[in-house]
Amino acid sequence: MEKAGLVVMEARARNFYLVPYLLWIVLFVVAPILLIVYYSFFNVEGEFTLSNYEKFFTPVYLRMTLSSFWYAFLITFFSLLVAYPTAYLLTRTKHKGLWLLLIILPSWINLLLKAYAFIGLFGTYGFVNAVLELTGIGTKQLLFTDFSFVFVSVYIFIPFMVLPIFNALEKMNPTLVYAARDLGASAWTTFRRVIFPLTLDGVKAGCMAVFIPALSLFMITRLIAGNRVITLGTAIEQHFLVTQDWGMGATIAVFLIIAMALLMLLTGNRKRGLIDIAKK
Amino acid sequence: MRKNSWKPSNLYLIVVFAILYAPIFYLMFYSFNSGGSMREFEGFTWEFYGEVFQDTRLLIIVLNTFIIALLSSAISTIIGVFGAIAIHYIRSNRPKGTLLTLNNVLIVSPDVIIGASFLILFTIAGIQLGFVSVLLSHIAFSIPIVVIMVLPKLQEMSGTLLDAARDLGASSWEVLTRVILPYIKPGIFAGFFMALTYSLDDFAVTFFVTGNGFSTLSVEIYSRARQGVSLSINALSTLIFLFTILLVIGYYFINRRSSRPAGREERA
Amino acid sequence: MSGLVRTFLLVFIVAFGLMYAVAALNSSEGYSGGNTLTIYNWGDYIDPELIKQFEKESGIKVIYQTFDSNEAMMTKIKQGGTTFDVAVPSEYAISKMKEDDLLLKIDHGKLPNLKHIDPDFMNLSFDPDNAYSVPYFWGTVGIIYNPKMVGDLTFDSWEDLWDESLRNNIFLLDGAREVMGMGLNSLGYSLNDTIQEHLQEALAKLSELTPNVKAIVGDEIKMLIANEEAAAGLVWSGDASEIMDQNEDLDYVVPQEGSNLWFDNMVIPKTASNLEGAHAFINFMLDPEVAAQNTEYVGYSTPNKEALALLPEDISGDERFYPDKELTDRLEVYDNLGPRMLSHYNELFLEFKMHRK
Numbered sequence: 001m002e003k004a005g006l007v008v009m010e011a012r013a014r015n016f017y018l019v020p021y022l023l024w025i026v027l028f029v030v031a032p033i034l035l036i037v038y039y040s041f042f043n044v045e046g047e048f049t050l051s052n053y054e055k056f057f058t059p060v061y062l063r064m065t066l067s068s069f070w071y072a073f074l075i076t077f078f079s080l081l082v083a084y085p086t087a088y089l090l091t092r093t094k095h096k097g098l099w100l101l102l103i104i105l106p107s108w109i110n111l112l113l114k115a116y117a118f119i120g121l122f123g124t125y126g127f128v129n130a131v132l133e134l135t136g137i138g139t140k141q142l143l144f145t146d147f148s149f150v151f152v153s154v155y156i157f158i159p160f161m162v163l164p165i166f167n168a169l170e171k172m173n174p175t176l177v178y179a180a181r182d183l184g185a186s187a188w189t190t191f192r193r194v195i196f197p198l199t200l201d202g203v204k205a206g207c208m209a210v211f212i213p214a215l216s217l218f219m220i221t222r223l224i225a226g227n228r229v230i231t232l233g234t235a236i237e238q239h240f241l242v243t244q245d246w247g248m249g250a251t252i253a254v255f256l257i258i259a260m261a262l263l264m265l266l267t268g269n270r271k272r273g274l275i276d277i278a279k280k
Numbered sequence: 281m282r283k284n285s286w287k288p289s290n291l292y293l294i295v296v297f298a299i300l301y302a303p304i305f306y307l308m309f310y311s312f313n314s315g316g317s318m319r320e321f322e323g324f325t326w327e328f329y330g331e332v333f334q335d336t337r338l339l340i341i342v343l344n345t346f347i348i349a350l351l352s353s354a355i356s357t358i359i360g361v362f363g364a365i366a367i368h369y370i371r372s373n374r375p376k377g378t379l380l381t382l383n384n385v386l387i388v389s390p391d392v393i394i395g396a397s398f399l400i401l402f403t404i405a406g407i408q409l410g411f412v413s414v415l416l417s418h419i420a421f422s423i424p425i426v427v428i429m430v431l432p433k434l435q436e437m438s439g440t441l442l443d444a445a446r447d448l449g450a451s452s453w454e455v456l457t458r459v460i461l462p463y464i465k466p467g468i469f470a471g472f473f474m475a476l477t478y479s480l481d482d483f484a485v486t487f488f489v490t491g492n493g494f495s496t497l498s499v500e501i502y503s504r505a506r507q508g509v510s511l512s513i514n515a516l517s518t519l520i521f522l523f524t525i526l527l528v529i530g531y532y533f534i535n536r537r538s539s540r541p542a543g544r545e546e547r548a
Numbered sequence: 549m550s551g552l553v554r555t556f557l558l559v560f561i562v563a564f565g566l567m568y569a570v571a572a573l574n575s576s577e578g579y580s581g582g583n584t585l586t587i588y589n590w591g592d593y594i595d596p597e598l599i600k601q602f603e604k605e606s607g608i609k610v611i612y613q614t615f616d617s618n619e620a621m622m623t624k625i626k627q628g629g630t631t632f633d634v635a636v637p638s639e640y641a642i643s644k645m646k647e648d649d650l651l652l653k654i655d656h657g658k659l660p661n662l663k664h665i666d667p668d669f670m671n672l673s674f675d676p677d678n679a680y681s682v683p684y685f686w687g688t689v690g691i692i693y694n695p696k697m698v699g700d701l702t703f704d705s706w707e708d709l710w711d712e713s714l715r716n717n718i719f720l721l722d723g724a725r726e727v728m729g730m731g732l733n734s735l736g737y738s739l740n741d742t743i744q745e746h747l748q749e750a751l752a753k754l755s756e757l758t759p760n761v762k763a764i765v766g767d768e769i770k771m772l773i774a775n776e777e778a779a780a781g782l783v784w785s786g787d788a789s790e791i792m793d794q795n796e797d798l799d800y801v802v803p804q805e806g807s808n809l810w811f812d813n814m815v816i817p818k819t820a821s822n823l824e825g826a827h828a829f830i831n832f833m834l835d836p837e838v839a840a841q842n843t844e845y846v847g848y849s850t851p852n853k854e855a856l857a858l859l860p861e862d863i864s865g866d867e868r869f870y871p872d873k874e875l876t877d878r879l880e881v882y883d884n885l886g887p888r889m890l891s892h893y894n895e896l897f898l899e900f901k902m903h904r905k
Contacts, residue, residue, distance in 0.1 A: 021363030032397030117303035216390030226763020493611035503614035
């Protein structure tokens with residue numbers, strides 16, 4: 001009896017909490033998605049057509065999709081490579097909360113300004129080349145290469161990778177590590193068999209937070225890569241802002257949204273399952 | 281102790297931090313360049329700092345940027361926290377999954393799509409472009425981040441804690457304010473900070489939805505960049521950077537001294 | 549809990565305090581009064597001193613907002629939620645905006661200074677009788693190069709860009725019409741060509757340029773070329789003059805096969821709320837002394853012949869920016885090709901970008 005009353009009360013409270021949130025979902029998530037899908041069926045002259053979808057399956061766009069995925073993969077991979085040890089070492093520092101904030105802080109400085117700084121640093125007569133010259137390696141072209149593009153992208157995404165991994169490491173029970181070490185596991189085995197599996201959720205979250213935005217990077221594809229790299233995001237930006245072909249831009253967006261949903265299904269399902277098991 | 285805490289692995293962290301801050305120090309360094317560009321350093325000058333304080337329009341834009349960031353992150357944190365609690369309360373799997381997926385759509389959508397679709401939306405709704413449209417957009421794209429930051433904390437919270445509170449006769453409101461919110465407080469602050477980060481960082485969405493003379497810093501920098509960035513922008517960024525770093529360090533130490541949720545450390 | 553409430557209250561109090569500060573700043577600057585004029589222009593495309601002078605003379609407070617492409621500007625004006633009183637689009641955008649009914653007619657009776665404009669720049673095909681627009685600046689598209697880095701290439705012909713010595717050493721402007729136009733011009737076709745075979749030919753020709761192209765960039769092209777990151781670049785004349793201000797070694801040339809001639813004009817968008825002010829501002833900008841000062845600041849070519857007479861000889865006599873009739877006759881203005889053809893140009897340009905690698 002009392003339990004039932006509680007459930008009703010809880011339901012009412014829940015609805016009350018839910019109202020502004022649901023309103024937001026309907027207005028700013030569902031409505032925009034519907035608008036995007038709607039626009040994807042119109043060409044530049046405002047006629048209803050499927051030609052945008054046909055166009056997407058031409059070699060130009062397929063190659064662009066492929067190269068976007070490839071670069072997004074590279075960026076995610078290197079972000080993880082750099083971020084995991086960073087997050088791990090951060091958890092061992094004294095003022096870890098502060099250091100974590102200091103990792104996030106650079107992203108408060110305007111991206112365009114930082115991109116300009118990188119142009120200066122990587123330029124033919126820039127700081128990095130001056131150092132290379134001094135060390136006898138000699139001047140290299142850094143700007144407008146795959147290297148600089150991946151480097152700057154990783155730079156941008158590092159905080160978004162460090163944060164979830166840091167949280168996962170923090171949640172991990174350190175006694176497990178001690179136990180493994182006591183049982184004679186080497187540092188590497190401990191990492192491979194204990195630490196890494198336990199932080200897998202954080203790694204996944206970080207990869208999601210990097211991979212999908214990396215698919216749709218723009219601005220630095222032009223500033224740092226000189227349009228040598230063209231991602232789906234660059235194409236969307238071009239179609240919306242420059243060529244005014246909103247239909248085609250929306251079509252690419254539809255594919256990006258589908259890709260995102262697929263990725264979330266692939267990585268999310270197991271996790272949700274785990275939570276349910278834990279609850280039962 | 282001092283000697284003990286120094287490990288070679290710290291070198292790795294030093295390198296990471298050095299790279300993270302290198303472009304920022306580069307910008308700061310050239311803000312003192314009397315040569316007027318980010319090319320050769322000719323001589324030291326305060327000139328560009330003077331320019332910043334004489335440029336009222338720039339100051340208004342900076343203040344607007346902070347107003348938008350603070351208001352949007354505070355409001356989105358409130359809506360997002362309630363959203364997260366609501367999602368957490370949902371028992372059945374299907375609607376919960378759907379809500380979570382919808383929640384994540386904005387996080388993973390490219391800014392350009394968000395900006396363009398919001399622009400269409402505001403057009404349909406007949407909302408004037410300016411402060412209100414920018415604020416609404418920033419609230420909109422910050423909410424899901426807050427939800428994502430708060431949900432894990434809620435999941436961590438054991439159900440028995442709530443049951444105990446209820447058995448002791450607490451009303452829903454009391455359960456919320458006395459048990460749930462204090463427990464998820466770290467998540468709420470994390471959400472607030474991430475929302476702040478996204479708002480300050482945003483260029484693409486604001487670019488689409490702003491108008492009528494209203495501008496934020498990132499949009500202003502973008503349009504000024506046509507001429508090559510003026511060093512007064514460097515000077516301004518230096519000031520903002522120093523200000524935020526002081527704020528962050530101050531906040532950290534105040535927060536550390538005053539509240540340290542008991543029992544949290546032991547749980548781990 | 550109380551900590552949470554306190555923090556969030558503090559955030560709101562700070563935010564409202566800042567809003568109060570902004571309101572105070574705005575009213576001290578006079579922005580909050582009714583008599584304002586909103587100008588929508590390219591970034592850094594006017595001498596800020598002139599805005600102050602106009603404010604003092606007219607008592608109108610100017611709100612200055614900038615855009616970075618004609619398309620972004622049109623999107624905003626089409627959207628309707630704005631109150632821009634004066635905008636400065638390029639010629640093809642003007643004909644598009646006319647088609648879309650986004651412009652108001654200009655009352656020539658309120659513009660006594662219009663007589664100072666060179667008749668050569670009036671009554672052009674994109675706006676007969678200047679019913680909707682008044683010339684602001686004009687210019688060309690050409691090649692900026694560093695004589696120290698290019699050997700004896702002179703760039704009198706577009707062909708020189710294809711020279712093997714320039715491997716990975718040129719920058720291109722990120723614009724479909726400009727790059728496709730260069731491809732078409734180099735083959736002797738019009739840059740408004742719409743014949744499919746010609747366009748494909750141009751694309752094939754551009755693909756051969758690929759090994760020479762170091763990057764396709766936006767406004768940062770000015771900084772990059774001034775810093776000698778590459779030997780040559782495809783740029784607008786106005787950008788070229790800015791670059792040459794920074795690095796005196798450089799030179800600008802418009803190839804003989806022909807190129808683009810462009811105009812930026814002042815218009816009054818449909819969204820205007822201060823028509824009197826808009827006309828007053830346009831008339832002010834047409835004043836010879838004002839136009840001359842603006843020309844010196846911006847560095848583009850002025851269509852105002854009285855202003856040109858006031859400018860020093862090294863500006864007005866510079867053939868690179870005020871070319872003679874013989875060259876201008878070979879230049880073409882972009883036609884409004886219609887959305888379908890334009891989007892085809894863009895597709896081809898995208899294909900060209902994807903070819904690289």
